[in-house]
Amino acid sequence: MIELFLARYVYLFVLLLLAIGLYGVLAKGDLVKKVIGLTIFSTAIYIFFIEGSLQEGATAPVIDERGSDPALYVDPLPHLLILTAIVVGVGVIGVALSLLVRLYRVHGTLDEAVIADRIAGREDMSQETTPDDGTAPSAGDDPGAAGDDQ
Amino acid sequence: MIGSYPSVVVRVTSALLSPFIAMFGIYIIAHGHYGPGGGFAGGVFVAVGAILPRLTLPELLSFRLFPPWLAPTAGGIGLLLFLLVGLVPMLAGGAFLDYGAVEIAGMAASRVRYLGILIVEIGVGLAVFGAMLLIFDVLTQRDGDA
Amino acid sequence: MIVPLDVVVFVILLATAVLALQVRDLLAAVSLLAGYSLFVALLFAGVAAVDVALVEAALGAGITGVLFIAAILATTRRSDARSDPKRRLVVLPLVAGFVALMLYASVDLPDRGDPEAPAQLGVSQVYLADSLADTETPNVVTSLLADYRSLDTLGETMVIVTAALAAALVLGRLGEPASWPQPRRGRGARTGGDEPEEPTS
Numbered sequence: 001m002i003e004l005f006l007a008r009y010v011y012l013f014v015l016l017l018l019a020i021g022l023y024g025v026l027a028k029g030d031l032v033k034k035v036i037g038l039t040i041f042s043t044a045i046y047i048f049f050i051e052g053s054l055q056e057g058a059t060a061p062v063i064d065e066r067g068s069d070p071a072l073y074v075d076p077l078p079h080l081l082i083l084t085a086i087v088v089g090v091g092v093i094g095v096a097l098s099l100l101v102r103l104y105r106v107h108g109t110l111d112e113a114v115i116a117d118r119i120a121g122r123e124d125m126s127q128e129t130t131p132d133d134g135t136a137p138s139a140g141d142d143p144g145a146a147g148d149d150q
Numbered sequence: 151m152i153g154s155y156p157s158v159v160v161r162v163t164s165a166l167l168s169p170f171i172a173m174f175g176i177y178i179i180a181h182g183h184y185g186p187g188g189g190f191a192g193g194v195f196v197a198v199g200a201i202l203p204r205l206t207l208p209e210l211l212s213f214r215l216f217p218p219w220l221a222p223t224a225g226g227i228g229l230l231l232f233l234l235v236g237l238v239p240m241l242a243g244g245a246f247l248d249y250g251a252v253e254i255a256g257m258a259a260s261r262v263r264y265l266g267i268l269i270v271e272i273g274v275g276l277a278v279f280g281a282m283l284l285i286f287d288v289l290t291q292r293d294g295d296a
Numbered sequence: 297m298i299v300p301l302d303v304v305v306f307v308i309l310l311a312t313a314v315l316a317l318q319v320r321d322l323l324a325a326v327s328l329l330a331g332y333s334l335f336v337a338l339l340f341a342g343v344a345a346v347d348v349a350l351v352e353a354a355l356g357a358g359i360t361g362v363l364f365i366a367a368i369l370a371t372t373r374r375s376d377a378r379s380d381p382k383r384r385l386v387v388l389p390l391v392a393g394f395v396a397l398m399l400y401a402s403v404d405l406p407d408r409g410d411p412e413a414p415a416q417l418g419v420s421q422v423y424l425a426d427s428l429a430d431t432e433t434p435n436v437v438t439s440l441l442a443d444y445r446s447l448d449t450l451g452e453t454m455v456i457v458t459a460a461l462a463a464a465l466v467l468g469r470l471g472e473p474a475s476w477p478q479p480r481r482g483r484g485a486r487t488g489g490d491e492p493e494e495p496t497s
Contacts, residue, residue: 006299007407013306015402017313019395024317027387030375032322032368036329039360040313043336046352050345055416056409060344061436062185063428070424071411074344076436077420080445082348083437084452087190087278090355090363091459094285097367098463101289104371113380178350182438186346189442194354201362222464225457232450247446250430263431263443270442270449277453281460282359288464289366 010051017044031103031110035096042089046082053078155206164206168215172199179275183267189274193228196275197282204290218287225280231273235266298342305339322368322375330361347437 021044024037053075061076100110107115155161175195182188200216207215236247244251249266250259257265309332316328333356340349406413423444424436433439441449 008402009299009303009306010408011402011405013310015395015398016310018398019391020310020313020317022394023387023391026390027384028317029380029383030322032364032371033317033325033375035364036316036325039329039356040316040332043333043356046348047336047339050340050343050348051408052406052413052415053345054343054409055411058344058411060186060346061424062346063424063434063436068425068428070421073424073436075416075420076423076440077418078415079345079348079437080440080448082345083188083190083351083441084449086348086351086355087194088452088455088459090359091281091285091456093360094281094289094363094463095459095466097363098285098288098466101367101370102466110371111376183433183435185435186350188347188435188438191347191350191354194351194359198354198358201359205362222461225460229453229457232453236446236450247450249443260430260432264433267431267433267439267442270446271438274442274449274453277457281456284460285363285463286359286366288460288467289363289370291467 010047014044014048014051017041017047029112031100031112031115034112035093035100038096039089039093042085046086049078049082154208161206164202165211168199168202170199171202172196175199175275175279179271180268182271183264189271190278192271193275193278194282196279197286200279200283201286204286216283221280221284221287223280224276225284228273228276228278228280231276232270235269235273302339302342305335305342308335309339320375322373323365325375326361326364326368329364330357333357333360347435 018041021037021039021041024040025034026037028034028037055071055074058072058074061073061079063073066072103115104110107118109115155164172195175192175198177192178187178195179189179192182192200220203212203215235249239248239251240246242252249263252262252266253259254262312328312332312335316325316332319325319328333352336356337349337353340346340352406415410416423440427433427436427439431439431443433443
């Protein structure tokens with residue numbers, strides 16, 4: 001049992017972090033909380049990749065006086081991939097936050113349901129077909145809020 | 151561009167610290183060959199050196215240290231530098247970004263690749279610095295529309 | 297890789313992640329997120345991924361937090377979204393299904409630190425063996441980033457610059473050339489004073 005835990009515990013924790021991030025993206029109504037969930041989710045994927053590069057008895061991939069034997073150093077390829085992924089992730093967060101600021105300037109709120117209702121109410125009053133994609137499941141089933149807003 | 155922070159200690163400390171943080175970022179870019187670091191981390195440190203005065207100092211001062219037109223300019227120059235370095239080996243008959251194909255008198259091919267890595271890291275650092283500073287500037291500008 | 301330290305860091309990660317999502321005050325949530333990223337960087341340093349740890353500490357814990365705080369200052373600090381019990385009914389089974397699927401998939405993954413794992417036997421062996429002779433660069437991550445796989449890095453750099461320009465376009469800054477190149481309402485601060493015309497505001 002202990003053996004199994006020692007060999008596998010990283011996957012367990014990464015899976016829990018992925019689940020937390022996914023829950024945050026899907027269930028939270030506040031848009032900033034959604035971006036936070038997105039960050040947690042992507043960071044869990046970084047951890048998964050980096051832990052996959054680990055080798056027993058290997059050190060950081062900087063060649064030193066011990067020579068160029070590949071068994072002495074951890075796998076540098078996941079490091080490169082995740083290094084660039086982190087930077088691109090921050091770019092994604094920057095674009096997401098600027099979209100949030102823009103939405104707040106237009107609608108005065110960051111509540112996803114209110115914004116979705118308002119957009120749906122403005123574009124067609126029947127509210128049956130929202131132009132949104134699947135990210136706003138509560139847009140159509142709450143006709144009271146849209147009526148209040150208009 | 152948040153504005154002036156009320157405490158003088160914070161203002162003086164950040165004004166003193168900012169150039170050193172930016173210098174540390176340049177060191178990280180230059181040191182990437184031999185240890186942890188490189189263009190991405192170094193560019194971010196330089197950007198932090200530019201963002202710190204914007205958080206604490208009055209607008210006049212922070213814009214004099216790192217003017218706002220610097221951000222898109224640095225981003226564009228960095229990306230262009232990267233692209234041009236990639237094109238130079240093609241003139242020498244090699245593949246795109248294959249620095250080893252360039253022949254410089256008195257230099258081994260590995261040394262040329264070493265130099266190519268350095269230039270690429272500088273380009274990446276400039277691009278990341280410009281991008282991060284531009285995103286921050288855009289998010290903190292006050293007199294937006296609507 | 298000290299296993300007890302790793303487990304402690306993972307528990308801290310879980311706690312900060314849950315708290316960052318649950319707390320009402322968005323500034324507190326962002327602080328927790330920055331702490332989360334810092335512990336992720338510690339985890340990376342523990343498994344000898346020094347380059348990634350440096351970038352995660354600088355970007356994840358530094359710039360991300362600053363960007364979030366800037367966005368919160370421009371919007372609102374309170375997270376007062378309506379709680380939607382109907383949505384939770386949909387989301388919780390979805391997340392449970394995701395966890396079950398991933399648990400099933402993780403059976404086939406190699407053990408931790410296994411030197412015989414398929415990912416360890418690929419092209420990175422060649423990179424590690426040849427990097428010093430090919431490029432005179434001891435740090436293999438750097439030679440990978442800027443030499444062996446520089447086309448990849450070029451694409452990433454383009455993505456970064458494009459993301460920054462997209463953010464600027466979304467917030468309508470590049471569309472106002474009069475107020476863009478110079479600092480607004482600063483007569484003495486025109487360091488880039490190569491434009492003859494005065495700002496309109």
